[in-house]
Amino acid sequence: MPNTLHTEHIQQLQTLYQGSELLVALFDASDTLRYANPAFRQAYHLAETAMPTWVQLMRDNHAEHTGTVIRTADFDTWLGSALSRRGKQAYRMLESDLHDGRWLMMTETVNEAGWMLCTAVDISSLAAGKRSLRTARDLALRAASSDALTGLSNRRHILAQLETQLARSGTHCVAILDIDFFKRINDSHGHPFGDLVLMDFARYLQNQLRRSDGIGRLGGEEFMLVLPDTPLAQASLLMHQLLSGLHPPRPIGALADFHYSCSGGLTLLQPGDSVQSAYHRADAALYRAKQHGRNRIELG
Numbered sequence: 001m002p003n004t005l006h007t008e009h010i011q012q013l014q015t016l017y018q019g020s021e022l023l024v025a026l027f028d029a030s031d032t033l034r035y036a037n038p039a040f041r042q043a044y045h046l047a048e049t050a051m052p053t054w055v056q057l058m059r060d061n062h063a064e065h066t067g068t069v070i071r072t073a074d075f076d077t078w079l080g081s082a083l084s085r086r087g088k089q090a091y092r093m094l095e096s097d098l099h100d101g102r103w104l105m106m107t108e109t110v111n112e113a114g115w116m117l118c119t120a121v122d123i124s125s126l127a128a129g130k131r132s133l134r135t136a137r138d139l140a141l142r143a144a145s146s147d148a149l150t151g152l153s154n155r156r157h158i159l160a161q162l163e164t165q166l167a168r169s170g171t172h173c174v175a176i177l178d179i180d181f182f183k184r185i186n187d188s189h190g191h192p193f194g195d196l197v198l199m200d201f202a203r204y205l206q207n208q209l210r211r212s213d214g215i216g217r218l219g220g221e222e223f224m225l226v227l228p229d230t231p232l233a234q235a236s237l238l239m240h241q242l243l244s245g246l247h248p249p250r251p252i253g254a255l256a257d258f259h260y261s262c263s264g265g266l267t268l269l270q271p272g273d274s275v276q277s278a279y280h281r282a283d284a285a286l287y288r289a290k291q292h293g294r295n296r297i298e299l300g
């Protein structure tokens with residue numbers, strides 16, 4: 001077959017990658033590193049056989065002040081924001097600077113199976129003067145898509161992700177989750193504590209979901225999950241796991257044995273659906289979950 005990688009081509013590619021200054025890495029659908037060439041390993045201070053998840057790689061780099069420069073007062077908020085954009089598009093380009101002073105142009109290509117090819121080239125010598133402008137633009141774009149408190153996608157960004165899935169063939173689900181009795185939490189423990197609960201819930205969702213899933217804060221204590229390539233039965237199981245995973249005490253602020261729960265409405269995207277119709281079904285199902293006693297999932 002023309003234009004197909006045969007075993008011999010793959011071997012040649014492998015040899016070229018091993019010797020190239022181009023940074024090359026391959027991550028699987030669970031965002032675990034499966035291959036990185038020496039240039040990538042050197043840039044991110046990875047031992048020859050280390051195969052961490054991307055999250056662990058960033059966490060280690062941040063702790064050791066190596067690899068990517070992460071400008072944040074709170075690593076987990078930065079991580080939440082980075083994860084809300086990572087692997088959500090088939091292809092994207094981004095600039096990134098390293099602690100060793102290099103400036104990289106990175107590309108991320110994601111296939112249908114969720115595997116990601118990551119490449120980066122050193123652009124330190126190019127157009128340094130325009131860099132601060134580009135950085136400012138990237139920060140502005142990021143702020144426009146992120147929720148300021150949790151770092152998750154904001155309402156506009158998560159609804160855009162829903163729209164993207166509506167245009168794709170396949171089986172996709174959308175859910176709305178709402179923390180139960182949140183007003184009572186605010187009233188009993190104060191608004192800043194309520195904010196900590198929102199941040200805890202955001203981190204919890206991010207740790208439980210796949211890289212390809214969209215997670216956004218619609219507003220207040222209401223969150224949307226966009227679950228691509230997920231049949232209803234699988235999504236329903238996931239929702240029930242999310243709810244039961246919240247049952248053990250969650251230490252928040254000074255309260256070591258704090259508990260909270262959430263309710264959810266889940267729906268399968270249908271042919272002919274719009275953002276509004278899918279949203280409405282999930283929201284109506286959420287309303288029923290609240291009516292039927294909370295801490296439960298209803299299908300719409």
Ligand SMILES: Nc1nc2c(ncn2[C@@H]2O[C@H](COP(=O)(O)OP(=O)(O)OP(=O)(O)O)[C@@H](O)[C@H]2O)c(=O)[nH]1
Binds near residue numbers: 178
């Ligand atoms: N701490 C904090 N509170 C918020 C934020 N946004 C909205 N709220 C509060 O969230 C509360 C939502 O209350 P309700 O809509 O009555 O919902 P609830 O108490 O969770 O009740 P159910 O959803 O029926 O279980 C209100 O008191 C809002 O003021 C926020 O960013 N931070």
